[in-house]
Amino acid sequence: MTPTELATRKRNSTATRANLLDAATKHFARQGYDAVSLREIAAEAGVDVSLVSRYFGGKEELFAAVMDGCPGPDRIFEGEHADFGDRISRMLVDEPVVDGKLEVISIMILSASSVVASPIIRRMGEERFFGPFAKWLGGADAAVRAHLAASIMKGVSMDRLIQDDLGLSARERVRYRKRLARVLQSAVSED
Amino acid sequence: MTPTELATRKRNSTATRANLLDAATKHFARQGYDAVSLREIAAEAGVDVSLVSRYFGGKEELFAAVMDGCPGPDRIFEGEHADFGDRISRMLVDEPVVDGKLEVISIMILSASSVVASPIIRRMGEERFFGPFAKWLGGADAAVRAHLAASIMKGVSMDRLIQDDLGLSARERVRYRKRLARVLQSAVSED
DNA sequence: AAGTTTTGTCAACACGTGTTGACATCTTGT
DNA sequence: ACAAGATGTCAACACGTGTTGACAAAACTT
Secondary structure, eight states, X not given: OOHHHHHHOSSOHHHHHHHHHHHHHHHHHHHOTXXXXXXXXXXXXXXXXXXXXXXXXXXXXHHHHHHHHSOOHHHHSOSOSTTXXXXXXXXXXXXXXXXXXXXXXXXXXXXXXXXXXHHHHHHHHIIIIIHHHHHHHOSTTHHXXXXXXXXXXXXXXXXXXXXXXXTOOHHHHHHHHHHHHHHHHHHHOOO | OOHHXXXXXXXXXXXXXXXXXXXXHHHHHHXXXXXXXXXXXXXXXXXXXXXXXXXXXXXXXHHHXXXXXXXXXXXXXXXXXXXXXXXXXXXXXXXXSSSGGGHHHHHHHHTTTOTTHHHHHXXXXXXXXXXXXXXXXXXXXXXXXXXXXXXXXXXXHHHHHHOTTTTOOHHHHHHHHHHHHHHHHHHHOOO
């Protein structure tokens, strides 16, 4: 199957599979596991619902595939350790929270209440998030520092999901961000 | 209606209303708005589902009533400002997260993804949480400091909801708590 | 060009949901 | 004691869900 065929074919299983995955990622990041119906996802991808079960096995496996494809901490935390607080606070407060690098956090937050998504989140979070994050941090108590920083990040993201402007004025938001930068840096600092 | 009657009557509307409210609070704090069915709540209260609609009007109004009855920040933050970080960190890390004073936070977290519960949370959170919290804190930038501290509290609570032991050993958890205390105190400090 | 496999659509299913109205039973006032 | 109102149960409803199997059309193989 040549690249040309990949683009010109009317029917293309790998392409629709990818479309399904993209649509699922988008919707899960906005509404969470339970609130999203497979029909919404399929409609967004432009295909029938039944293809989800055919290609992924079911809703649960689709969710696992989405989590698997999300950007890991290596893509999120790249940069200097000294800049951590400043860099992440800008990302958390200024960037859109439902797509881009923060997508995976949104999904974790909005799907935490689901009995079926929760175990997947716990497993993936440990394997692909806390583990690499702690390793990236290094030093003493790396796991503790990673978990605390991750908790703070989730909290801020959640408040932005509930209310995008955090219920603060633009001027207040700047002060919020600066304060958050200091707090995050302190959370991961080795002393 | 004498107190004796209140206890001896087989049928007591105010009592069943209270039972319904208690059961709803308990279940919403454990599973969130969407995941809980009215039949579960009614079964826990020992009555039929239809009474929910009769007494509260519907699921949405029941949720609003639950949020209304939850302990406010006055019950959560009572104490000295200098002890804030230490006190709250103990509460967040050591106490059970699904009942007691933290119930309202659990409900906010687990129901944030619901399209119907989210507006109620936003409204109640502002009226009965951030507002009083900021007033309790006092000083410059009180709203900013309150929001940041609340974000951190939610993040930690969420991680405990996903995994009660935070995925840490008992020894690590102690260090996590100490670090969290410092971070929280720094979040609300006035300088 | 015919036959076979892949890819997508459609209809139906079994289930659970919140809500509603009719009915039964307890409680109270006269 | 009897009627009236309050309180609770039951059955059904309309709807949306994830999943499954039969069928149609496209794409590939020979």
